[in-house]
């Protein structure tokens with residue numbers, strides 16, 4: 001049973017018996033046909049099936065690298081076939097299946113979250129917030145944020161953190177809008193800022 005079960009007790013479990021698909025429970029998770037051209041209802045979060053969708057994860061990561069740094073450098077860092085990334089993701093997914101999820105809309109993968117708890121168990125790290133291009137600007141980003149905060153709370157995390165490139169203007173606006181605090185350059189790095197979100201100070205979701 002996924003660890004998020006207890007924390008999301010107020011949500012409705014969906015899918016076949018034994019599956020790990022979750023709908024977040026409130027109406028705010030519905031987004032309209034008008035706004036995104038999808039209109040099929042509710043984002044459903046499921047643990048990533050790496051055997052089936054590893055190639056999707058790589059495509060999303062590669063796109064994120066380009067959004068972040070403005071050039072196509074994912075494979076230079078993560079191996080010719082992204083194998084270094086997939087190895088990391090497999091390890092994180094096996095420890096935190098509810099933290100490494102695809103967001104589905106009516107049978108289509110439209111987003112991805114990668115999260116884990118750090119050695120300091122009060123701190124959680126988000127390594128990826130991602131939406132496919134047609135879904136951006138639809139309000140679905142709010143669903144990702146809500147899911148992320150619920151996951152962190154379910155793990156007892158007090159402060160969530162992430163890295164973002166200062167040249168990724170859209171992501172920076174998105175994070176600021178959702179209450180992430182920009183702590184400036186991450187110590188030891190000159191290409192990313194450290195952002196933090198306090199779970200204790202945040203209003204319950």
Ligand SMILES: CC(C)(COP(=O)(O)OP(=O)(O)OC[C@H]1O[C@@H](n2cnc3c(N)ncnc32)[C@H](O)[C@@H]1OP(=O)(O)O)[C@@H](O)C(=O)NCCC(=O)NCCS
Nearest residue numbers: 064067129130131136137138141163164169170171173174
């Ligand atoms: C980051 C991401 C999940 C945010 O989701 P989203 O649906 O695009 O976010 P939103 O539209 O809700 O918020 C983005 C905000 O930036 C604004 N924005 C859009 N383009 C912008 C730009 N070029 N510069 C600055 N702000 C911009 C939007 O207007 C919006 O603000 P508003 O709601 O006040 O109008 C999504 O853009 C994404 O997947 N990007 C690619 C992957 C990525 O870069 N991930 C982050 C890695 S750290």
